[in-house]
Amino acid sequence: MKTDHRKLNFNAGPATLPDAVLEAANAAIYDYEGSGLSILELPHRGAAFQKIVTECNMLVRELCGLGDDFEICWMQGGGRMQFAMIPMNFLPQNGKAGYIVSGHWAEEAMQNATYYGSVDSICSSKSLHFTELPIVPPNAGSDCAYVHITTNNTIYGTQWHHVPQVNAPLVADMSSDILSASRDYSRYDLFYAVAQKNLGIAGNCLVAIKKEFLARQVRSLPPILDYRAHISENSVLNTANVFAIYASLLMLRWIKARGLTNIESDNKLKSSILYHAIENSAHFAAHVRKIEDRSLMNVCFSATTPEARTLFDEACKEARITGVSGHRSAGGYRVSLYNAVSVDWVRKLVEIIESL
Template sequence: MIHNFNSGPSILPKQVFEQASQAVLNFNNSGLSILEIGHRTPQFEAVLEEARSLVKELMQLDDDHEVLFLHGGATTQFMQIPMNLLNDNQIASYTDTGTWGSKAIKEAKLFGHVEIAGSSKDTNYTTIPHQLNVSPTAAYLHITTNETIAGTQWHNIPYDAGVPLVADMSSDIFSRVLDFNRFGLIYAGAQKNMGAAGVNLVVVNQQLLGKVNRNIPSILDYRNHIREKSMINTPPVFAIYVAMLTLRWLKAEGGVSEMEKRNAKKANHFYDTLDSLPLFRGPVAKADRSLMNAVFVIDDAATEKEFLDQAKSEGFYGIKGHRSVGGFRASMYNALSYESVEALTQFMQQFAASKG
């Protein structure tokens, strides 16, 4: 049996694969593939509208918040957000909690002044900063809610920073209940918790837009995408379709609140096992551990390699840590079953026992 712990692109529900594969051959009995239908046809417009409606329902969004499906992934948002929200003479507050937060900071500096409201760099990104210094005149505060590489997660969202809150939720979107209406802008690459690679979800409070004094290229102006309902140009049709199927599955399974319960159960079981085995070490502070991406290490290179080799032969895929940090990473997204986590922990216990 295969157990998919890949960090992204990552595991999706089996029924989504089955429905998507059927649509590649014959979309809704049209005789055409989802890969070849026109994006301005009623068939695809219905897909896009259902996807948008499901996001609004699952996140319980108010009328001020608009849902967009855009190209470019979360990385494009690193520059598109300050381009739309930050004037040259303004301050933006950012938190530096790891690789993705650092990349967002680098791009924002091209458009205005960036102040670091909080950083965990001094702990080698093994913690989340709990004391923030946010300028009251900042255009917004940016956080990365879950750092996939560092394995940290914001469990206490800084809703009350006094400025609009912008969040990269690429790796924990739809994984837990949050007050999504208290965010000014949310963005998330689909390829971890809500679909296949190729599309990026943006949820934006329209009240924040139209306040910068720069000329914004048409394709990068959120207002144009809202006006054209995410079809200012040809959208990533197949990726949006897979996202819609995944959102359907999520709703049928009980919605975000049910995902939160399942994810807590998986993560608690994994971390309880990790903490019980001296062979393995979890570098992240317990209070800041990610429920999505559990990172851990073995403090011996030869034993670490042996563990990886045996894990692969046993059908555990994607547990090698990111190349920048090494070690291991078990990504436990919505579609990953508790049984897969249980299988991994049993393997860890057996391996540890074999080492005495």
């Protein structure tokens, strides 16, 4: 497979994929492991697909360090489906859910919960345009069915590098930093991550739930909206997105082969050289000022003059760099440094910043 024409893709998601993953996916599209069927034709209830799901679950358990107290399933509907399903399943009608509002996605998740019960914005950095993390008050969530956190704020480039102390089951949207570093995943009662950033392609979402939390399900729901039904059907309650789950398997194998510790140190290196170049340039300014709040995954910054912007855009085009525009609501630039982005790519970007 010819990969040398590929652009240096810093998009926030769908994000770049490793060449090895693209090559394996390409081969499987033609013939899945000598079966005479394309992966796109593979029956979702057949043994071959069950094997894919089983290996995905096993790798998530291994890489996230999860024990038998967790259930794992793979779903469609993206992050927004989880925004709705979490309160649907766990927020009683007369109950309350706490949301740590550190960005747009956290806010949208909270908005979804208002359909099922009441919500408490336990802290928010909205007045600061989400350019820093809010401060979680002591004893947060003591009257809540759960507290929801977004561990990495894709749009603004902030990230929680520690697990905040709360007094309720903790639910996390890890869509943009899952498996980017080793962390204690078992501290969460439920975590979910859309696949299109660090775990593969759109159309698949990982959900991991502690059995104890699952037992707190609060209402009777149609099976498609009920976590227990997805788990008891082993992620094939309906026709599964076979190809997207297979892409996640390829990514999980790739992450395991590289090692989470190496991935984490590369992610730290990539973000530190990029932030360092921005800080030392008169032509750019980082959006997130507090070093401890900065994301290793999404680096957001602006050009200080229209001339610098033009020069930077031209140099990126020339270097075949793509996907560096900021989110439409934040403006400026956003460089996403997910696991598949190489240190060499970031060095190219840094060279451009330093040459202006």
